Amino acid sequence: MASIKDVAALAGVSVATVSRVLNAHPGVRPGTRTKVLHAVSELGYRPNGVARSLRTHQTRTLGLVIGDVLNPFFTELARSVEDAARSRGYSVIIGNADEQPALQDHHVRTLLDRRIDGLLVSPTDGDVGALRDAVETGIPVVFVDRWLHGVDVPVVRADGRRAVHRLVAHLHALGHRRLAIITGPAATSTSTERVGAFREALRAFGLALPAEYVAQGDFQTASGRQAAAAFLDLPEPPEVVFATDNLMALGVMEELRSRGLRVPRDMALAAFDDIPWFLHTDPPLTAIAQPTADLGHSAVQVLTDLAEGRGAGSVTLSARLTARRSCGEDEGSRR
Template identity: 60%
Template sequence: MAGIKEVAAHAGVSVATVSRVLNGSPRVSEDARAKVRAAVEALRYRPNAVARSLRTEATHTLGLVIGDILNPFFAELARAVEDEAREAGYTVVIGNADERPERQDHYVRTLLEQRVDGLLICPTAEVTPLVRDCVAAGGPLVFLDRTLPGLQVPSVRVDGTGAVRELIQHLHGLGHRRIAFISGPDLLSTGRERTRAYVHAMRAAGLEIREEYVEAGDFQAASGQAIAARFLDLPEPPEVIFAGDNLMALGALDEIRARGMRIPGDVALASFDDVAWFVHVDPPITAIAQPAGELGRRAVRTLLERVAGRPVKPVVLPARLMIRRSCGETGRTQR
């Protein structure tokens, strides 16, 4: 098996540079980082932590690597994972990937070095050599909330297809026809799934899918605000802005308010992802709620089955539409 020196020679960089790349250091040029990743892939280099496998003896700790700790959905998810693990006698060590593959790999490597009994990973868009090697090593590993193409890993996730269909039907019933969608990144499984759900739901309702009404954000508030601005500047702006997650919905809300527009009088607003503060704004925001608590609990149970060496099946939980007044409702609120 190739070692770090062979990787350095293949990439034409120093051993120190390879080490920095493998540890997620920002002090490496993008060119050098790309060369190292290509060499790791070509040589099938497996870091020592993976080669020694996920665990040698029980430590009663689990590792959790999540996408963005500042996102309320992930914060609630992490809390549920921690609570369920504690009930089972385990401690959880959490790493925040900040949606960056190199940071994800840094935390995965660190958790492996700490001999966690199992790993829960909410993967970034990129299939990194380290994650692929973790899968090949066959240790206790479960993907949470997202999946990666080409990797056969037990997963625990939410399917919002039915709830998106209910939302579009609801909006159609209220008389809305021009429904714009701020989607998530197409590189992420959740971004692709929500876009497909929107397209299928619009077609099922007999509504036109206009190219200028669909644009991809990055699951961050700034992208939601920028895209909402472009929607509202169109010669024929949409009647509804449907944001693909709660942070992009927040950005859209900021843009609508900055223009002095009324919700839902001037434009309606809906969100995929429900958060606590949605019921405290005026008007309360219609949203698709993901069962983050149940998602985290089921993920821990699934992982512990893997730790025990038992086979597991994928877990798919349904999302739920929460109808409020931001789309023109008459005051009916669900909780």
């Protein structure tokens, strides 16, 4: 593969001059310029990004470490992050942590080794060694969606408290009184926020949240299914289950279906995170929708601001409730 030296030789100039025309530096005579350009296209020359990065100390690459790519929420987040990054001239390397701290650590570490310009992470619970190291090395880090206590970096997220409150009101209005929740891993911020808001809202409506109505999940399908099974085996099963993410809601549906039960007749269901498929499930699922694309864009905004030396702070957007039929009949929602 041709290098800058080959171009210089062919154009009959020095490498410095080639570099100058390639980087649009002023003060290159038009004639020289075209000579160089000719040589470039003649050789099909493309600058070696690795060499450039070594010299300039920037890779124009952002890292994104997420809990689970297969979760449509994260997929969409990743997509919007990539879009925003590209429009600013950055590439992004996605690390899929699969909700495992060890894998998250691995990804953060490799990204750091690659000297990315900034790191976007939706942290999983647990050991955060690499993450803390990252912050300490001074590389820009921004949390998106989830965050970690004690790690002081900007957070871009959607506040779900109000939407959860609306959801509970909706459920209450439909006559439900026994509400259960499936949480995420204990230490993920989103999970604690959602559970907290749920508990608070229940209290506001004078409802109890017995311990057996709180199941701990891990944001994955299987755990939703197990939680549903446990609820169903209770002497007095809940009337509604609120799954704090979409995959666990899917798990609940799987369990209900396998027992021949129907939503919402036998058990109502609502989820955090709205996705296109929820419109077409049987029945369409009531969900709390996050402004996912905005989340991704803002996160990149904040991160690149940091990476390019402009200051930047946290951003909080808000989520909203989309009521469908999975919690029971509302006015006119059935056609």
